[in-house]
Amino acid sequence: MNIEAFRAYCLNKPGVEETLPFGPDTLVFKVMGKMFAATGLDEEAFRVNLKCDPEWAQQLREEHHQIIPGWHMNKKHWNTVYFEDGLEEALLLKLIDHSYDLVVSKLPKKDRAFIEEAQERR
Template sequence: MNKKELAAHCLTQTGAREDYPFGPDPLVMKVASKMFALISDEGGFDNIALKCEPETAYLLRQQYAAVKPGYHLNKQHWNTVVMDGTVPDEEIRAMIDHSYALVARKLTRAEKQSLGL
């Protein structure tokens, strides 16, 4: 998957939107005011940082060399996936969905209602 495909899948989530709070890079995907994905390129590869349950984050890092602790993020709760082709697209989509679900779950009742969640 490339940056466009990653962003397109993120935008399939209810209420997801693009933002650039840190300048032109990274592209930050948010639901309400909270980010659930950061998409950028580093070292010649696109990458995506995603929120993850700590145990799952650890297991994914053990399973895939391209999954690393979140770059400039809480390394217990965020993974960065290097898009080098070694992680199946279905797995990446599932990681995006998981990240969105974790973040959406923490929204306020009013934010959830405004998004229809």
């Protein structure tokens, strides 16, 4: 999956905005103002930081050399995933969805209801 497909997939999710809060070289995707994905725009390798359940994060790191502890993030809750290094697209989409869903699950009830309603309309 390339960066254009990644960006389109993220922006298609309800409540998502793309921002540059860390400067022009780091693209961040937020759901209702909370970050669920970040990627550098000035790097050779396309890699994405994604939030992940700690137990699954560890399992993924053990099974895939393309998944490492989150670069510049809380390494317990974030993974850095190399997107163009042989992982199947289905797994990449699952990781994006998982990160998004983790963040949504921690949103206030009103915001979660907005997201759920938007998903039902799709």
